[in-house]
Amino acid sequence: MFLEVDIYKKLSEFDLDVHFKIDEICLGVMGPSGSGKSMTLKCIAGIETPDSGRIVLDGRVLYDSNQHINLSPQERNIGYMFQNYALFPNMTVYDNIASPLVARRLDKTIIHDSVIRLMKELHIEGLEKRYPRQLSGGQKQRVALARLLIYNAEAILLDEPFSALDEDLKGELLKEMKTKLDAYHRPVVFVSHNKDEIKTLSHEMYIIKKGEMIHEEIS
Numbered sequence: 001m002f003l004e005v006d007i008y009k010k011l012s013e014f015d016l017d018v019h020f021k022i023d024e025i026c027l028g029v030m031g032p033s034g035s036g037k038s039m040t041l042k043c044i045a046g047i048e049t050p051d052s053g054r055i056v057l058d059g060r061v062l063y064d065s066n067q068h069i070n071l072s073p074q075e076r077n078i079g080y081m082f083q084n085y086a087l088f089p090n091m092t093v094y095d096n097i098a099s100p101l102v103a104r105r106l107d108k109t110i111i112h113d114s115v116i117r118l119m120k121e122l123h124i125e126g127l128e129k130r131y132p133r134q135l136s137g138g139q140k141q142r143v144a145l146a147r148l149l150i151y152n153a154e155a156i157l158l159d160e161p162f163s164a165l166d167e168d169l170k171g172e173l174l175k176e177m178k179t180k181l182d183a184y185h186r187p188v189v190f191v192s193h194n195k196d197e198i199k200t201l202s203h204e205m206y207i208i209k210k211g212e213m214i215h216e217e218i219s
């Protein structure tokens with residue numbers, strides 16, 4: 001599996017001009033606020049459209065401005081975890097986690113088994129019937145992580161997934177995320193302001209400044 005990204009997009013204050021190719025590793029991306037990190041992930045996920053370029057995931061063209069290819073986020077099959085968890089507020093925890101499998105019309109027993117297994121693994125069993133507003137920040141992030149991991153996403157994009165957590169909780173979730181990602185063997189792009197988080201999770205690192213990515217050794 002590999003993810004190849006060559007995108008150009010005019011933004012309000014500068015141009016986003018991003019190029020990288022990764023295989024089954026976690027690529028850490030750091031950079032100042034407003035430098036284009038979230039926009040890069042949104043273009044890869046298909047939520048925003050670049051002005052030109054090409055995005056290829058394991059040989060599948062997701063976006064190509066010359067060929068007029070622009071797959072929808074669902075067709076891309078990429079897992080995306082936002083800064084603000086983005087759980088569905090009117091759905092229970094169970095339904096939130098199950099939603100990617102329900103959308104794929106999987107058998108109810110298979111969905112049930114997968115939800116229960118992931119809830120156990122992420123230590124959120126017992127919360128099935130709660131709504132997101134009845135959860136702590138850490139619980140919400142675990143639910144978002146379970147929903148991300150429940151389906152067979154071909155790549156994962158993480159945008160500041162630990163930003164709202166206190167240090168203890170962050171450390172704990174970081175460990176769980178590392179275990180999950182180590183077993184995942186697919187391309188992962190991880191955006192963070194925090195170098196320690198990048199060091200823990202990532203194999204390679206880029207710094208993004210005003211829309212341009214520069215490779216940097218993780219030291």
Ligand SMILES: Nc1ncnc2c1ncn2[C@@H]1O[C@H](COP(=O)(O)OP(=O)(O)OP(=O)(O)O)[C@@H](O)[C@H]1O
Binds near residue numbers: 033
């Ligand atoms: N739809 C858009 N069209 C044009 N410019 C945009 C759009 N959305 C965001 N921008 C601008 O693009 C730049 C990059 O924004 P982006 O959200 O990618 O930053 P970021 O690096 O993720 O910042 P932060 O760390 O604060 O989340 C900002 O200057 C922002 O104002």
